[in-house]
Amino acid sequence: xxxxxxxxxxxxxxxxxxxxxxxxxxxxxxxxxxxxxxxxxxxxxxxxxxxxxxxxxxxxxxxxxxxxxxxxxxxxxxxxxxxxxxxxxxxxxxxxxxxxxxxxxxxxxxxxxxxxxxxxxxxxxxxxxxxxxxxxxxxxxxxxxxxxxxxxxxxxxxxxxxxxxxxxxxxxxxxxxxxxxxxxxxxxxxxxxxxxxxxxxxxxxxxxxxxxxxxxxxxxxxxxxxxxxxxxxxxxxxxxxxxxxxxxxxxxxxxxxxxxxxxxxxxxxxxxxxxxxxxxxxxxxxxxxxxxxxxxxxxxxxx
Amino acid sequence: xxxxxxxxxxxxxxxxxxxxxxxxxxxxxxxxxxxxxxxxxxxxxxxxxxxxxxxxxxxxxxxxxxxxxxxxxxxxxxxxxxxxxxxxxxxxxxxxxxxxxxxxxxxxxxxxxxxxxxxxxxxxxxxxxxxxxxxxxxxxxxxxxxxxxxxxxxxxxxxxxxxxxxxxxxxxxxxxxxxxxxxxxxxxxxxxxxxxxxxxxxxxxxxxxxxxxxxxxxxxxxxxxxxxxxxxxxxxxxxxxxxxxxxxxxxxxxxxxxxxxxxxxxxxxxxxxxxxxxxxxxxxx
Amino acid sequence: xxxxxxxxxxxxxxxxxxxxxxxxxxxxxxxxxxxxxxxxxxxxxxxxxxxxxxxxxxxxxxxxxxxxxxxxxxxxxxxxxxxxxxxxxxxxxxxxxxxxxxxxxxxxxxxxxxxxxxxxxxxxxxxxxxxxxxxxxxxxxxxxxxxxxxxxxxxxxxxxxxxxxxxxxxxxxxxxxxxxxxxxxxxxxxxxxxxxxxxxxxxxxxxxxxxxxxxxxxxxxxxxxxxxxxxxxxxxxxxxxxxxxxxxxxxxxxxxxxx
Numbered sequence: 001x002x003x004x005x006x007x008x009x010x011x012x013x014x015x016x017x018x019x020x021x022x023x024x025x026x027x028x029x030x031x032x033x034x035x036x037x038x039x040x041x042x043x044x045x046x047x048x049x050x051x052x053x054x055x056x057x058x059x060x061x062x063x064x065x066x067x068x069x070x071x072x073x074x075x076x077x078x079x080x081x082x083x084x085x086x087x088x089x090x091x092x093x094x095x096x097x098x099x100x101x102x103x104x105x106x107x108x109x110x111x112x113x114x115x116x117x118x119x120x121x122x123x124x125x126x127x128x129x130x131x132x133x134x135x136x137x138x139x140x141x142x143x144x145x146x147x148x149x150x151x152x153x154x155x156x157x158x159x160x161x162x163x164x165x166x167x168x169x170x171x172x173x174x175x176x177x178x179x180x181x182x183x184x185x186x187x188x189x190x191x192x193x194x195x196x197x198x199x200x201x202x203x204x205x206x207x208x209x210x211x212x213x214x215x216x217x218x219x220x221x222x223x224x225x226x227x228x229x230x231x232x233x234x235x236x237x238x239x240x241x242x243x244x245x246x247x248x249x250x251x252x253x254x255x256x257x258x259x260x261x262x263x264x265x266x267x268x269x270x271x272x273x274x275x276x277x278x279x280x281x282x283x284x285x286x287x288x289x290x291x292x293x294x295x296x297x298x299x300x301x302x303x
Numbered sequence: 304x305x306x307x308x309x310x311x312x313x314x315x316x317x318x319x320x321x322x323x324x325x326x327x328x329x330x331x332x333x334x335x336x337x338x339x340x341x342x343x344x345x346x347x348x349x350x351x352x353x354x355x356x357x358x359x360x361x362x363x364x365x366x367x368x369x370x371x372x373x374x375x376x377x378x379x380x381x382x383x384x385x386x387x388x389x390x391x392x393x394x395x396x397x398x399x400x401x402x403x404x405x406x407x408x409x410x411x412x413x414x415x416x417x418x419x420x421x422x423x424x425x426x427x428x429x430x431x432x433x434x435x436x437x438x439x440x441x442x443x444x445x446x447x448x449x450x451x452x453x454x455x456x457x458x459x460x461x462x463x464x465x466x467x468x469x470x471x472x473x474x475x476x477x478x479x480x481x482x483x484x485x486x487x488x489x490x491x492x493x494x495x496x497x498x499x500x501x502x503x504x505x506x507x508x509x510x511x512x513x514x515x516x517x518x519x520x521x522x523x524x525x526x527x528x529x530x531x532x533x534x535x536x537x538x539x540x541x542x543x544x545x546x547x548x549x550x551x552x553x554x555x556x557x558x559x560x561x562x563x564x565x566x567x568x569x570x571x572x573x574x575x576x577x578x579x580x581x582x583x584x585x586x587x588x
Numbered sequence: 589x590x591x592x593x594x595x596x597x598x599x600x601x602x603x604x605x606x607x608x609x610x611x612x613x614x615x616x617x618x619x620x621x622x623x624x625x626x627x628x629x630x631x632x633x634x635x636x637x638x639x640x641x642x643x644x645x646x647x648x649x650x651x652x653x654x655x656x657x658x659x660x661x662x663x664x665x666x667x668x669x670x671x672x673x674x675x676x677x678x679x680x681x682x683x684x685x686x687x688x689x690x691x692x693x694x695x696x697x698x699x700x701x702x703x704x705x706x707x708x709x710x711x712x713x714x715x716x717x718x719x720x721x722x723x724x725x726x727x728x729x730x731x732x733x734x735x736x737x738x739x740x741x742x743x744x745x746x747x748x749x750x751x752x753x754x755x756x757x758x759x760x761x762x763x764x765x766x767x768x769x770x771x772x773x774x775x776x777x778x779x780x781x782x783x784x785x786x787x788x789x790x791x792x793x794x795x796x797x798x799x800x801x802x803x804x805x806x807x808x809x810x811x812x813x814x815x816x817x818x819x820x821x822x823x824x825x826x827x828x829x830x831x832x833x834x835x836x837x838x839x840x841x842x843x844x845x846x847x
Contacts, residue, residue, distance in 0.1 A: 018480055018481075018482055021482050022393065022397065022481075022482070024389065025389050025390065025392060025393030025397070026393055026397075027390075028385070028386045028387075028389045028390030028393060029390035029391065029393045029394045029407070029456075030390075031386055031390060031452065032390065032407065032410060032411050032414060032452060032453065032456060033407065033410055035414060035449055035452065036410050036413070036414055038425060038429060039414075039417065039421065039422075039425050042424070042425055042428040042429055043421070043424065043425075045428075046428055096320070097320045097323055097324065098320075099320075100316060100317040100319070100320025100321065101317070101320045101321045101324050103317045104314075104317040104318055104320060104321040105321070108314055108317060108318070109321070117321065117325070120324075120325055120328055121324070123328065124324070124327075124328050126503075126506060126568060126572070127331070127332075127510075127565065127568075128509075128510025128511070128512075128538055128564060128565075128568070129510070129512070130510070130512050130538040130541045130542055130561070130564075131331070131335060131541070131561045131564065131565065132331070133542070133545070134335075134541055134545060134557055134558075134561055135331050135334060135335075137545045138545065138554055138557070139334055165327050165331075168324055168327075172324075196306060196307065196310050197310060197314075198309065198310035198313050198314065199306065199310070219416070222416055225418070226416075226417070226418025226419070226420070226421070227418070228418070228419060228420045228512070228513040229512045229513060229538070229542060232542075233542065233545050253418060253420045253513070256420045256423070256424065256517075257420055257423075257513055257516050257517070260423070260424070260427060260517050261516065261517060265432045273424075274424065274428070277420075277421055277424045280418060280420070280421060281417065281418075281421050284416055284417065284418055284421075285413060285416075285417075287416070288412070288413045288416040289413070291416075292409065292412065292413070399645065401645065467682075469678065469680060469682040470682055470684060470685075472640070472643070472678065472682065473678065473682045473683075473684065473753070473756075474684075474694075475640065475643060475671065476638065476640060476671055476675070476676040476678075476757075477671065477672075477675070477694065477695040477756065477757070477760065478668055478669070478670075478671035478672035478695060478698075478699060478760065479668070479694075479695070479698055480668050483698055487694065487698070488684065492685065586685045586686070587685055587740070587742065588685035588742060
């Protein structure tokens with residue numbers, strides 16, 4: 001039967017075991033903070049010495065990237081322009097198509113179609129980037145060439161198109177969530193005032209979901225900027241500074257993937273590459289912060 | 304233009320957008336399937352890549368790459384799952400919605416957006432050089448684990464959040480400790496969501512190329528016998544095949560390998576769906 | 589000696605002073621009802637008795653609660669331990685999404701069976717089965733579920749689920765049972781069954797029940813405490829509280845002039 005309630009000290013062995021478990025769990029969760037700190041520290045740590053040898057402005061504005069050449073040059077501008085060119089063109093393609101897709105998915109498609117369409121988007125998101133790169137290198141480039149007759153088969157446009165395909169799933173999934181979070185009440189209010197479905201979408205739903213949609217766009221661009229394999233296989237990787245989308249370009253990510261395996265630890269090239277990595281990290285981190293801010297603002301509006 | 308006409312116009316435009324996306328999926332997968340299936344044979348899966356008369360590694364099979372990728376995924380599973388799942392559970396149960404927790408999750412979410420090549424850089428600097436693992440299976444596996452850690456943590460967090468707090472209270476009121484509650488209730492009830500996150504992360508890890516490029520994958524590595532060995536991997540093999548000059552042979556191999564990689568990922572996802580449904584059935588509320 | 593003695597109990601949730609200087613005592617084998625309007629602190633009060641408020645961040649508890657001679661808020665006391673001796677049933681039935689058997693067997697399984705020397709040993713399958721049957725009988729649920737112990741608890745009706753929760757609380761043989769508005773989510777028939785059950789349970793247990801239903805308090809309890817805005821206004825024999833309340837605030841609540 002029940003025993004008398006007594007004042008009992010925290011159980012001995014059990015108490016220690018419990019503390020031990022929580023200690024382990026604490027360690028596991030600390031890993032994530034340490035990781036971010038580490039990423040930043042190692043990037044900065046390895047990149048900083050480079051800026052001791054070459055100043056920041058020459059790095060950012062130098063028009064020639066040839067770290068292993070003789071003489072070596074460490075201007076990141078060709079790579080930066082390459083990245084921005086490919087990503088921007090990809091965005092120009094992906095944003096309209098992605099938004100159209102989103103509106104279709106959230107407002108127009110009937111449930112049966114939705115059940116096939118949504119998994120299709122998820123499958124697109126799950127295809128590894130090498131497979132996209134493969135397609136761009138082997139198939140898409142030839143198709144483009146037959147239309148544009150460009151001198152480089154592998155060029156920025158090729159990369160941009162395949163990047164656009166990769167951007168759409170992210171854009172659609174986040175933007176769709178934003179559209180679905182818009183309260184039904186205001187949509188119904190619009191319809192009750194005599195607006196048809198398109199007018200309701202255009203004047204009520206889209207503006208209401210705007211922060212979430214912009215966040216979706218921003219995040220998908222972050223993905224594009226950070227993509228490596230697809231662009232390596234699609235853009236030709238020439239380190240020339242150019243704004244011609246039909247010419248071969250090299251992105252920052254491609255430069256890292258191609259040059260780092262050749263670089264010796266601690267050498268100038270190694271440090272220069274980390275400087276590029278740091279720049280890339282700052283770019284994408286900044287993009288993520290913007291997206292975060294937008295999402296928080298959006299979520300608060302509909303608490 | 305009449306309002307109704309305008310609506311119809313735009314809606315058709317959006318339908319076209321959706322069709323384009325589906326078309327892209329069908330075309331890409333179609334190419335891989337049609338060109339890849341021809342290469343599939345017993346030999347393809349049981350032989351290592353072999354050089355042809357010109358020295359290009361375009362003959363033989365993809366055994367080495369497949370084994371390498373599987374080893375990587377296994378290692379990532381061993382490293383990232385305990386840390387990610389348990390760490391996330393700790394944050395949820397102990398720190399709840401405190402300010403520290405919110406900052407944490409902001410950090411984790413931002414980590415999820417770091418480009419994979421940057422993870423590769425971290426892997427090189429920290430694991431290959433500083434910790435002296437060298438270009439190796441373990442360096443690549445830890446790098447990949449760090450990459451997927453945020454994904455696992457977020458998936459776990461969402462699964463745990465879905466468990467109603469009334470169940471937590473019921474357990475505590477019966478005199479269970481926090482850990483007993485987690486072990487007997489929280490984890491089983493969120494298992495379905497956690498598993499989905501784990502499988503998605505493993506798929507992601509298996510498909511990544513950039514980080515392993517910098518941390519240990521090699522074109523002519525043999526099947527690794529130890530953690531310090533270099534290795535081959537499916538995504539890297541596919542990449543290589545597009546860089547050689549022996550086009551016809553190489554391209555065929557690339558498609559075959561791509562199909563294998565996709566089949567692997569699809570297989571994993573199917574397992575995930577089965578497991579997820581089983582857990583959902585078992586602990587329905 | 590009373591079973592539960594509350595001495596100067598005060599509870600703060602951050603800035604919010606939820607309970608002020610509550611002092612009262614409850615005797616063994618009696619049913620004490622806690623009544624009062626929404627937000628008066630009844631739930632906060634009852635959750636102090638098994639230290640469930642410890643789970644809420646920012647909660648500060650002052651004063652003493654002396655159960656069977658020992659202050660459960662003393663520094664050295666292990667809250668987890670308390671809850672083995674004081675069981676709780678919640679407002680909305682919350683069975684685990686497991687089988688009926690596993691719901692009841694959970695607590696005995698993790699706590700083990702107390703031996704004569706005070707150290708618990710792991711319960712055997714037979715012991716668990718006996719405990720489950722005993723608990724279900726005691727909660728007047730056995731006959732309804734004996735053939736489907738392996739089915740999910742969620743196949744039961746609301747009233748049955750709540751009786752299951754009571755059985756689950758009984759399984760580790762506590763001395764005190766706390767019920768926080770146990771019938772508010774149930775229909776009148778299910779409510780009546782639980783009220784009968786409580787009257788039966790008080791033979792062996794000390795029962796404290798929070799209820800917003802005054803008639804229920806009048807039907808079931810021996811003593812009633814009326815709370816308002818975090819303070820204990822009046823406490824006495826149920827008959828006295830409902831027929832001859834001393835305080836005006838009490839009277840206003842009882843007669844429905846104040847919600």
